[in-house]
Amino acid sequence: MPESEAEELQQEGLRLFQEGLYDEAVRKFSEAMEYFAEQDREAEVGEMLNNVGIIRRKQGRWGEALESLEEALRVFVRLEDKDREAQALGNLASVYASLKRREEAEKAWSSAVSIFQELGDGQKQGDTLLALGVSMFKSGRRQEGFATYQAGLSLLQEPTIMQRLYRLLLAIQLRLLG
Secondary structure, eight states: OOHHHHHHHHHHHHHHHHTTOHHHHHHHHHHHHHHHHHTTOHHHHHHHHHHHHHHHHHTTOHHHHHHHHHHHHHHHHHHTOHHHHHHHHHHHHHHHHHTTOHHHHHHHHHHHHHHHHHHTOHHHHHHHHHHHHHHHHHTTOHHHHHHHHHHHHHHOSSOOHHHHHHHHHHHHHHHHHO
């Protein structure tokens, strides 16, 4: 199959995912993955595995999500693709957190934070710190979680409206306490 057809399957998978047609999207990503594998395009194979893992996480199909995301992570580590490695770690952490495997989740998020810091990607580092902070807070380490969340907020280059509000409230709190 020509490269463009594999990429068309990938785009069709993304469209189906956005429409909430998850099983159909997985089929398209799986087809695209086969073609990418035939073309020795390992990075794209990893992307398709990552996409399938994200979909399976949304569906609560935890075993399948873990399997796909762990394989995607192995691909990205082998390719030394640090950005995608960190993204796969973050997705894997989200599955662990959903399974109440907080220690594994926090370890994966911490690894992702370190990689994003090394890459100088403040936005992704900040987003990951937010998730890590929430997990710490939920596991009873409230101060550490709050501090981690606050560190994440400070790194965001494109905060949402709610994140900007949290920043403002934190700044007011610091002024009152400071």
